[in-house]
Amino acid sequence: MRTAAYFSFAIPRALFKSRIPDWVLDELAPPRWKIETVTRWLRHVDLFEPDDPKFNRAEMLVFHGLLFDRARDLAAALFDDDEDTPASRRPPARLLRGFRRAKDLLFRYQR
Helix, strand or coil, rough: CHHHHHHHHHHHHHCCCCCCCCCHHHHHCHHHHHHHHHHHHHHHHCCCCCCCCCCCCCHHHHHHHHCCCHHHHHHHHHHHCCCCHHHHHHHHHHHHHHHHHHHHHHHHHHC
């Protein structure tokens, strides 16, 4: 989760002038398009008002999806994939579980 770590360091550095060395951000940096997309998105929300709504449900799913480094990692999180569980060997069960999880995230998220 290098992308999530990158923003975890870049945001405090930008907002509070935290002493994060350039080499740390350079090492963790996601592709330029992803930095620009997430940064543009964050400019439209107020980080200092935690109770204010930031995203609708679909936007929240997309935003969190952008924090994954690879599509495979996002799919593993969505489908709760675990090589030790029998469901991971049965693709239809995994797809159904992933669909239910996405539906739950989409319809339960309140902000």
